[in-house]
Amino acid sequence: xxxxxxxxxxxxxxxxxxxxxxxxxxxxxxxxxxxxxxxxxxxxxxxxxxxxxxxxxxxxxxxxxxxxxxxxxxxxxxxxxxxxxxxxxxxxxxxxxxxxxxxxxxxxxxxxxxxxxxxxxxxxxxxxxxxxxxxxxxxxxxxxxxxxxxxxxxxxxxxxxxxxxxxxxxxxxxxxxxxxxxxxxxxxxxxxxxxxxxxxxxxxxxxxxxxxxxxxxxxxxxxxxxxxxxxxxxxxxxxxxxxxxxxxxxxxxxxxxxxxxxxxxxxxxxxxxxxxxxxxxxxxxxxxxxxxxxxxxxxxxxxxxxxxxxxxxxxxxxxxxxxxxxxxxxxxxxxxxxxxxxxxxxxxxxxxxxxxxxxxxxxxxxxxxxxxxxxxxxxxxxxxxxxxxxxxxxxxxxxxxxxxxxxxxxxxxxxxxxxxxxxxxxxxxxxxxxxxxxxxxxxxxxxxxxxxxxxxxxxxxxxxxxxxxxxxxxxxxxxxxxxxxxxxxxxxxxxxxxxxxxxxxxxxxxxxxxxxxxxxxxxxxxxxxxxxxxxxxxx
Numbered sequence: 001x002x003x004x005x006x007x008x009x010x011x012x013x014x015x016x017x018x019x020x021x022x023x024x025x026x027x028x029x030x031x032x033x034x035x036x037x038x039x040x041x042x043x044x045x046x047x048x049x050x051x052x053x054x055x056x057x058x059x060x061x062x063x064x065x066x067x068x069x070x071x072x073x074x075x076x077x078x079x080x081x082x083x084x085x086x087x088x089x090x091x092x093x094x095x096x097x098x099x100x101x102x103x104x105x106x107x108x109x110x111x112x113x114x115x116x117x118x119x120x121x122x123x124x125x126x127x128x129x130x131x132x133x134x135x136x137x138x139x140x141x142x143x144x145x146x147x148x149x150x151x152x153x154x155x156x157x158x159x160x161x162x163x164x165x166x167x168x169x170x171x172x173x174x175x176x177x178x179x180x181x182x183x184x185x186x187x188x189x190x191x192x193x194x195x196x197x198x199x200x201x202x203x204x205x206x207x208x209x210x211x212x213x214x215x216x217x218x219x220x221x222x223x224x225x226x227x228x229x230x231x232x233x234x235x236x237x238x239x240x241x242x243x244x245x246x247x248x249x250x251x252x253x254x255x256x257x258x259x260x261x262x263x264x265x266x267x268x269x270x271x272x273x274x275x276x277x278x279x280x281x282x283x284x285x286x287x288x289x290x291x292x293x294x295x296x297x298x299x300x301x302x303x304x305x306x307x308x309x310x311x312x313x314x315x316x317x318x319x320x321x322x323x324x325x326x327x328x329x330x331x332x333x334x335x336x337x338x339x340x341x342x343x344x345x346x347x348x349x350x351x352x353x354x355x356x357x358x359x360x361x362x363x364x365x366x367x368x369x370x371x372x373x374x375x376x377x378x379x380x381x382x383x384x385x386x387x388x389x390x391x392x393x394x395x396x397x398x399x400x401x402x403x404x405x406x407x408x409x410x411x412x413x414x415x416x417x418x419x420x421x422x423x424x425x426x427x428x429x430x431x432x433x434x435x436x437x438x439x440x441x442x443x444x445x446x447x448x449x450x451x452x453x454x455x456x457x458x459x460x461x462x463x464x465x466x467x468x469x470x471x472x473x474x475x476x477x478x479x480x481x482x483x484x485x486x487x488x489x490x491x492x493x494x495x496x497x498x499x500x501x502x503x504x505x506x507x508x509x510x511x512x513x514x515x516x517x518x519x520x521x522x523x524x525x526x527x528x529x530x531x532x533x534x535x536x537x538x539x
Contacts, residue, residue: 029518029535035231037531038242040256040387042235044416046184046199048169049121049132054278054436054506054527055387058255059233060169061522062207062530063104064190067095067114068166069217070524074333074438076166079217080109080191084166090159090477093152101215103172105189111144116173118142118152118165126182129420131437131445131455135164157475159482163439191215193226193532204234216532219523227518227535239389246271246511252536253512253519255528258389259317265511274519275320275509276526277331280436281446282324283390285379285397285501286458292429293375298357299407300498303377304343306350306405312396313504316389320509324502326490327443331505331526333479334440336487339494347404354405368406376408377429382419385433388506394432423458431458434506436525443486444470446500447493459499465492515539 043056048064067081076084081095101109121127121136138158143151152165172189175181181188186196193216194207208230214223234251236242239258245251247264257265257273265273287294287303294300313321322330325339354360359368359375368375381394394411401407410429414422422428433456435442448454448470449462466489473485493499508528512519518533 029227030537031227031535032229033536035228035253035516035531035534035536036251037231037233038236038245038251038254039233040237040239040242041384042202042237043184043205044384045182046196046205047171047182047188048184048190049117049171050127050130050182051184052130052435053384054280054434055256055385057436058508058528058530059205061192062194062231062532063192063196064169064171065192065215066167066169067097069219070166070522071219072523074524076162077218080170080215081166084162086162090157090162091154093154093162093165095150095152095165097148097150098215099148101191102212103174103189103191104195104210105172105174107172107174107189109170109191110147111150112147113173114150114170115142115144116176117168117170118150120176121168126176129424129455131441134445134453134455135161135441137453159474159477160439160441160444163437164441193530194231197230202235204232206230206232213532220533222533226532228531231531231534237387243511246513249513252516253510255508255510256387257509257511259320262318262320262509270514271511272514272516272519273509273511274521275507276521277322277329277505277507278434278436278527279329279332279438279525280442281328281434282326282502282505283388283432283434284324284503285430285432286446287377287430287499287501288426288428288458288460289497289499290426290460293359293377294429296357297498298353299359299375299377302350302353302357302405303401303407304494304498304501305353306347307397307400307501308345308404309501309503310345312393312400316392316396317504321504322507324505326494326502327446327500328486328490329505332438334443334483334486336483336490338487339490342495350405354407359406362406366402366406367408374408375406376410378410378412379430379432380412380414380419380422380428381432383413383415384419386413390432393503426460433458436506436527438525440473440482440486443489444474447489459493461493461497461499463492463497513539 041055048060068076069079082098083096085094121132127133138154140155141153175188178187193210193213195210197208198206209226213225242254243261246254265271287300328335359370361369363369398409401409445456450457469485469489473482476482515537517535520529522529
């Protein structure tokens with residue numbers, strides 16, 4: 001009997017050992033296979049430096065990389081540069097480059113190649129009209145003392161420049177020989193773990209593994225090529241279509257999941273669901289202070305005070321999005337909680353402000369008028385950035401503005417060319433926008449006067465109080481003083497000037513089949529990481 005018990009126990013232990021062994025084996029990353037990822041946004045253009053779509057970073061980061069990476073606390077770690085040094089109060093930045101790196105077109109990655117990237121962003125023929133060009137204007141000179149060192153000399157102290165320089169996506173010098181460099185594509189080579197193989201406009205973009213890749217960031221946890229042989233990003237702009245594609249097995253994972261669809265994956269044992277807030281500027285209505293009714297401060301304040309943003313977000317996103325109050329993300333180190341709850345959902349005050357502004361009459365449709373002219377505000381939304389049910393949100397804003405305030409919000413969806421023309425001409429009432437750059441760069445892009453380089457100053461504000469606050473923030477090495485300057489700016493541009501109506505902080509959501517492993521978010525900015533660390537188990 002004892003022998004039988006021992007045999008039984010040994011058999012049990014053997015089964016347990018096999019089970020544990022199988023479990024460990026299942027956890028070990030597997031190489032090979034291809035991944036199909038359903039994405040919300042098609043990059044336009046494919047040039048990683050000129051593309052301004054935050055959602056496109058997921059795709060472009062597969063092939064294009066930067067000098068430094070970031071930890072969750074914002075600190076820098078080596079990547080294509082093995083170290084950096086800041087001198088002369090931030091006016092001189094030296095990068096020591098990693099050895100053994102090469103672009104996927106075979107061109108060596110060296111100081112000359114990096115320097116060429118920084119010189120090109122100063123070229124108006126290449127980058128004029130972009131935030132890239134505005135940031136490049138801070139450069140006085142670029143030096144290459146040897147093949148491994150690049151020195152950036154600034155015209156004056158500008159502390160956010162390190163963040164920009166560290167994160168600039170670098171492309172091969174050979175790329176500028178291509179007539180399609182600004183459009184991007186297979187001829188624009190990077191150093192990334194994947195190589196852009198094929199782009200089918202409106203359909204998909206296909207990448208293959210870079211077999212030579214061995215220079216992941218220092219916080220990546222490993223080195224070497226990607227586990228996958230390749231990855232295909234399918235352009236599926238409709239949330240319901242992406243959800244259906246994953247549920248039916250047409251794709252392996254998706255990003256950009258509506259509040260209505262999140263429940264399909266959250267408690268479903270066949271899928272994993274993750275989400276993370278972005279950094280940068282919240283999705284906001286920027287109100288043009290130079291054109292139409294929004295030139296009037298009280299009209300802008302009426303919109304800020306009279307709308308019920310919380311109610312709209314809860315209705316549209318089912319509690320899956322985060323309300324914002326200020327000019328940057330709640331997860332940004334520069335975020336100030338001082339504005340939370342200080343305005344909004346007060347239609348009585350909103351109507352009082354409009355009465356004081358002289359918009360006291362109503363037309364047959366119930367809209368406010370003055371001297372026979374309707375209070376109409378054109379809201380411009382670029383078609384390329386219509387995502388995350390923003391069309392539904394704008395319609396809800398339109399309905400609320402009419403019902404609560406008698407204001408006519410006229411929503412215009414425009415193509416990229418029209419968008420640029422309107423932006424440059426200033427002939428619009430409002431532009432709806434969000435961005436993810438950190439360290440004050442996005443704040444400056446949105447609020448620096450247009451003539452002073454505010455690349456995306458959609459409110460076109462040039463209030464004299466703003467420039468000194470931005471200057472104080474960008475020239476100090478004291479983090480407390482920097483936060484104080486941005487806090488004052490936030491109070492001024494929102495509560496006093498009402499040049500923007502913050503709506504919600506964008507976030508990224510990822511749902512994946514259980515056999516997909518290694519999916520996650522980039523530290524600090526919390527955008528979806530590329531597919532370098534993703535692997536597939538048997539299914």
